[in-house]
Amino acid sequence: xxxxxxxxxxxxxxxxxxxxxxxxxxxxxxxxxxxxxxxxxxxxxxxxxxxxxxxxxxxxxxxxxxxxxxxxxxxxxxxxxxxxxxxxxxxxxxxxxxxxxxxxxxxxxxxxxxxxxxxxxxxxxxxxxxxxxxxxxxxxxxxxxxxxxxxxxxxxxxxxxxxxxxxxxxxxxxxxxxxxxxxxxxxxxxxxxxxxxxxxxxxxxxxxxxxxxxxxxxxxxxxxxxxxxxxxxxxxxxxxxxxxxxxxxxxxxxxxxxxxxxxxxxxxxxxxxxxxxxxxxxxxxxxxxxxxxxxxxxxxxxxxxxxxxxxxxxxxxxxxxxxxxxxxxx
Amino acid sequence: xxxxxxxxxxxxxxxxxxxxxxxxxxxxxxxxxxxxxxxxxxxxxxxxxxxxxxxxxxxxxxxxxxxxxxxxxxxxxxxxxxxxxxxxxxxxxxxxxxxxxxxxxxxxxxxxxxxxxxxxxxxxxxxxxxxxxxxxxxxxxxxxxxxxxxxxxxxxxxxxxxxxxxxxxxxxxxxxxxxxxxxxxxxxxxxxxxxxxxxxxxxxxxxxxxxxxxxxxxxxxxxxxxxxxxxxxxxxxxxxx
Amino acid sequence: xxxxxxxxxxxxxxxxxxxxxxxxxxxxxxxxxxxxxxxxxxxxxxxxxxxxxxxxxxxxxxxxxxxxxxxxxxxxxxxxxxxxxxxxxxxxxxxxxxxxxxxxxxxxxxxxxxxxxxxxxxxxxxxxxxxxxxxxxxxxxxxxxxxxxxxxxxxxxxxxxxxxxxxxxxxxxxxxxxxxxxxxxxxxxxxxxxxxxxxxxxxxxxxxxxxxxxxxxxxxxxxxxxxxxxxxxxxxxxxxx
Numbered sequence: 001x002x003x004x005x006x007x008x009x010x011x012x013x014x015x016x017x018x019x020x021x022x023x024x025x026x027x028x029x030x031x032x033x034x035x036x037x038x039x040x041x042x043x044x045x046x047x048x049x050x051x052x053x054x055x056x057x058x059x060x061x062x063x064x065x066x067x068x069x070x071x072x073x074x075x076x077x078x079x080x081x082x083x084x085x086x087x088x089x090x091x092x093x094x095x096x097x098x099x100x101x102x103x104x105x106x107x108x109x110x111x112x113x114x115x116x117x118x119x120x121x122x123x124x125x126x127x128x129x130x131x132x133x134x135x136x137x138x139x140x141x142x143x144x145x146x147x148x149x150x151x152x153x154x155x156x157x158x159x160x161x162x163x164x165x166x167x168x169x170x171x172x173x174x175x176x177x178x179x180x181x182x183x184x185x186x187x188x189x190x191x192x193x194x195x196x197x198x199x200x201x202x203x204x205x206x207x208x209x210x211x212x213x214x215x216x217x218x219x220x221x222x223x224x225x226x227x228x229x230x231x232x233x234x235x236x237x238x239x240x241x242x243x244x245x246x247x248x249x250x251x252x253x254x255x256x257x258x259x260x261x262x263x264x265x266x267x268x269x270x271x272x273x274x275x276x277x278x279x280x281x282x283x284x285x286x287x288x289x290x291x292x293x294x295x296x297x298x299x300x301x302x303x304x305x306x307x308x309x310x311x312x313x314x315x316x317x318x319x320x321x322x323x324x325x326x327x328x329x330x
Numbered sequence: 331x332x333x334x335x336x337x338x339x340x341x342x343x344x345x346x347x348x349x350x351x352x353x354x355x356x357x358x359x360x361x362x363x364x365x366x367x368x369x370x371x372x373x374x375x376x377x378x379x380x381x382x383x384x385x386x387x388x389x390x391x392x393x394x395x396x397x398x399x400x401x402x403x404x405x406x407x408x409x410x411x412x413x414x415x416x417x418x419x420x421x422x423x424x425x426x427x428x429x430x431x432x433x434x435x436x437x438x439x440x441x442x443x444x445x446x447x448x449x450x451x452x453x454x455x456x457x458x459x460x461x462x463x464x465x466x467x468x469x470x471x472x473x474x475x476x477x478x479x480x481x482x483x484x485x486x487x488x489x490x491x492x493x494x495x496x497x498x499x500x501x502x503x504x505x506x507x508x509x510x511x512x513x514x515x516x517x518x519x520x521x522x523x524x525x526x527x528x529x530x531x532x533x534x535x536x537x538x539x540x541x542x543x544x545x546x547x548x549x550x551x552x553x554x555x556x557x558x559x560x561x562x563x564x565x566x567x568x569x570x571x
Numbered sequence: 572x573x574x575x576x577x578x579x580x581x582x583x584x585x586x587x588x589x590x591x592x593x594x595x596x597x598x599x600x601x602x603x604x605x606x607x608x609x610x611x612x613x614x615x616x617x618x619x620x621x622x623x624x625x626x627x628x629x630x631x632x633x634x635x636x637x638x639x640x641x642x643x644x645x646x647x648x649x650x651x652x653x654x655x656x657x658x659x660x661x662x663x664x665x666x667x668x669x670x671x672x673x674x675x676x677x678x679x680x681x682x683x684x685x686x687x688x689x690x691x692x693x694x695x696x697x698x699x700x701x702x703x704x705x706x707x708x709x710x711x712x713x714x715x716x717x718x719x720x721x722x723x724x725x726x727x728x729x730x731x732x733x734x735x736x737x738x739x740x741x742x743x744x745x746x747x748x749x750x751x752x753x754x755x756x757x758x759x760x761x762x763x764x765x766x767x768x769x770x771x772x773x774x775x776x777x778x779x780x781x782x783x784x785x786x787x788x789x790x791x792x793x794x795x796x797x798x799x800x801x802x803x804x805x806x807x808x809x810x811x812x
Binding site: 418422423426427430433509510512513516522523526529530534539546547550551 | 647736741769
């Protein structure tokens with residue numbers, strides 16, 4: 001008799017506990033009606049691994065270095081380029097791929113889980129440093145980003161010739177039908193336009209926040225996985241989406257990229273952010289090798305590499321290897 | 331600061347040019363070329379990692395649940411608390427459990443394994459205990475009558491008779507873990523979930539998705555068949571039915 | 572452990588982050604998750620139950636009914652969802668389709684086993700009393716089969732709740748899984764808060780269905796011991812999600 005009651009009590013307590021937790025999750029309060037909800041995360045394409053270190057070269061005997069990369073394909077290519085170039089010079093390199101957004105990857109850098117990663121100057125400033133006044137030129141972006149890095153024990157190596165900013169893209173038909181040529185044109189569509197972007201887009205100045213502040217846009221935000229952008233545009237799940245200016249899909253002329261006159265998306269050349277201690281410990285050939293790679297990365301080069309990875313489904317490692325070989329760095 | 335190599339970089343024709351990748355560009359159901367190019371670097375490592383993840387989880391789960399079942403067999407009062415705890419663990423959706431373990435164990439194989447093990451416990455505990463309990467009392471008496479102590483009786487009579495139920499539990503647990511381990515890729519970037527998630531983020535690249543998915547199903551069916559075979563070998567007397 | 576305290580604070584704030592733009596509330600996301608899951612379960616029961624009941628009643632199709640359950644266990648839900656996205660695109664209807672495909676098999680299998688397993692004597696007695704086939708099914712076989720039928724429905728329900736949260740990984744937004752996917756904006760404490768909500772939701776769904784099962788179980792079958800309470804937490808034929 002007593003046992004039955006005791007276990008009933010346990011079950012009831014459990015029920016009350018879970019109901020309480022659920023009630024907390026479901027407790028009504030002022031609810032926002034914005035439809036923004038986060039969506040699919042990134043995949044993990046980048047191979048966690050190490051390119052085999054060459055037997056000789058300035059890197060032999062130096063401490064091992066871990067290269068990280070963020071959560072999209074261009075980053076996988078960049079990470080692989082730097083990693084393979086370093087390995088060819090004898091450095092022992094490990095790649096930690098697909099870590100996450102800038103915010104998360106920078107945290108990994110600070111925690112020492114990685115020694116360097118390729119970062120976009122503008123994003124470092126706005127998403128990580130929290131700067132709210134966007135710089136006026138690529139040079140200024142680089143200088144300010146470098147200053148921020150150095151204040152925190154890191155440094156920025158040379159920046160690449162190419163830049164890859166976020167932008168808003170839409171299907172040509174939709175843009176023409178609604179007279180969209182610039183980001184400012186979205187204001188008149190208000191909430192009727194669905195804007196897709198990575199989940200972090202919602203909380204970034206180089207994102208929804210900047211669109212609202214600088215242009216007065218107030219779209220309905222639909223979180224999307226970075227890789228599902230164009231599918232969502234094609235199927236009409238969103239009408240406008242956050243795209244990268246070096247996306248190979250943009251070369252098909254199916255899409256229109258809206259102009260960003262106030263430059264909320266910033267100047268976005270890539271510069272590897274590296275811990276100062278690591279730069280010192282690895283010797284001069286380290287920074288030299290990385291800078292040599294960066295110097296080769298023009299917009300056409302990165303676009304072709306992106307196309308090979310995103311459209312041809314070639315692996316970022318293979319694409320990086322072919323590029324380095326063609327340019328005598330491997 | 332921005333230096334462009336004189337004359338610009340040499341841009342090779344990656345992989346032989348886009349004409350070699352017509353199947354991928356069209357995102358057809360199955361691109362054999364892609365599979366053969368990426369077997370060694372993507373698919374096979376994923377399969378290997380998936381097998382390792384599964385074997386570790388099932389092995390640890392088996393040990394824990396068998397130990398619990400043996401104790402509960404002797405001390406009946408243990409059954410209900412164990413059932414309650416393992417049921418709750420079982421009910422928590424995998425995604426939630428992986429995340430709840432993350433603060434304590436990080437983004438590591440440990441987190442994945444702990445979650446996967448907890449999904450095996452209920453099934454295997456219950457099946458093992460039920461299997462042991464269903465040994466007819468006459469058989470147990472006979473064993474005692476023959477002079478066997480409780481441990482001997484357990485090892486030579488009761489456990490072998492409970493084997494079909496135990497292995498049935500093992501089968502369900504194994505297939506379940508293989509299926510759930512695809513979600514574990516979120517946590518430790520390992521296993522067949524990696525190409526599945528990659529494919530999703532690649533405008534849903536069908537070949538990779540279908541091949542990785544099919545491999546997971548084949549692995550599950552294969553593991554199940556292996557265990558059935560093992561059961562027939564261990565308990566030949568059950569074949570005649 | 573501090574991050575768990577933050578997680579509960581996050582829940583207390585109904586999913587808002589101070590200083591960030593307004594996010595959908597936990598209330599909204601939880602209800603949405605329930606709605607999506609509910610539609611999936613409803614359709615799955617509407618499809619699967621009649622099929623399973625009928626097959627069991629006429630004692631046909633056992634191979635199909637049992638093996639569809641075995642194959643189903645081997646399907647990684649992540650892959651099925653992704654395949655749905657690949658071929659049908661994003662959108663509620665497509666997610667529901669994938670959920671229904673995943674939810675139907677255990678309902679069919681369990682309904683089949685439940686009805687098929689009713690003792691022939693009882694069925695014969697009922698026929699002897701002049702009942703038609705349909706009356707036998709509805710008045711005799713169905714009530715006797717409630718425990719197993721509900722075990723299948725509960726398995727399915729849990730599965731659907733969990734898979735709904737995984738759907739966020741495949742690009743479908745609108746459930747609690749969205750928070751888990753956006754650690755950048757919500758931070759780990761938010762992700763944990765969402766995980767706690769998902770776990771609580773699953774437990775509540777399970778308990779509610781267990782209570783419904785008790786209500787529907789004919790009095791003669793109800794065994795009023797503590798066993799009953801515990802087995803209401805641990806269904807018979809189940810899969811974790």
